[in-house]
Amino acid sequence: MVRVVTIDGPSGSGKGTIARLLADRLGWHCLDSGALYRLVGLAADRAGVSFDDPVALEAVARGLEAEFVGERVLLGGEDVGLAIRTEQAGNLASKVAAVPGVRAALLDWQRAYARPPGLVADGRDMGTVVFPDAPVKVFLTADAEERARRRHKQLLEKGISANFAHLVAEIRERDERDRSRAVAPLKAPAAALEIESTALPIAGVLDRVLERVRSAFPDLAV
Numbered sequence: 300m301v302r303v304v305t306i307d308g309p310s311g312s313g314k315g316t317i318a319r320l321l322a323d324r325l326g327w328h329c330l331d332s333g334a335l336y337r338l339v340g341l342a343a344d345r346a347g348v349s350f351d352d353p354v355a356l357e358a359v360a361r362g363l364e365a366e367f368v369g370e371r372v373l374l375g376g377e378d379v380g381l382a383i384r385t386e387q388a389g390n391l392a393s394k395v396a397a398v399p400g401v402r403a404a405l406l407d408w409q410r411a412y413a414r415p416p417g418l419v420a421d422g423r424d425m426g427t428v429v430f431p432d433a434p435v436k437v438f439l440t441a442d443a444e445e446r447a448r449r450r451h452k453q454l455l456e457k458g459i460s461a462n463f464a465h466l467v468a469e470i471r472e473r474d475e476r477d478r479s480r481a482v483a484p485l486k487a488p489a490a491a492l493e494i495e496s497t498a499l500p501i502a503g504v505l506d507r508v509l510e511r512v513r514s515a516f517p518d519l520a521v
């Protein structure tokens with residue numbers, strides 16, 4: 300059994316940052332499952348597929364020609380690392396993510412990331428659906444305005460312009476869609492360590508997660 304730590308939470312809760320820091324600290328693999336949904340959204344948009352056509356969206360997910368090469372994300376050989384990070388791509392992702400066939404198509408792909416020595420997986424349903432037996436599950440939250448502030452900063456750092464008020468509205472809209480969908484809705488897994496990070500710096504969040512990791516895997520020297 301490969302060791303898995305899951306980190307779920309809403310958009311902008313800091314789960315991607317924590318997952319990356321934790322994976323580096325442990326020397327484990329890292330799965331950014333949101334990137335897969337973003338890729339399906341982008342591929343569907345580019346192919347002119349209707350977002351109201353679940354069969355066609357599932358076909359896009361099954362035929363996805365995506366590759367992760369180091370920090371680069373390729374779609375059909377083209378680097379789409381920036382294109383998948385826009386808020387529009389996040390919104391398209393959350394639309395395709397509500398389609399059961401799309402989620403099913405990505406399941407094996409995600410599980411294949413669980414390779415020795417271990418995996419840190421971040422997303423919305425890592426602890427509830429994809430890795431239900433993970434010994435450590437974390438659920439990160441923060442209030443919507445704080446998450447929008449973080450997202451705004453991240454986007455500006457990447458040279459992507461964004462309007463703060465729109466970001467808050469988009470984050471709320473995306474949360475609502477992710478929480479209310481019928482399949483794999485965003486919710487805290489049972490027995491998850493829940494961390495409210497509105498006023499907690501990244502280092503404080505990481506410390507709390509590490510504490511949980513140490514108690515689940517006492518042989519790890521971290």
Ligand code: C5P
Nearest residue numbers: 310332333334336392393396422423424
């Ligand atoms: O985490 P990120 O913001 O990149 O995710 C983009 C969208 O992909 C989310 O709003 C959500 O709808 C979807 N997603 C999902 N399940 C995951 C990861 C992401 O439904 N495990």
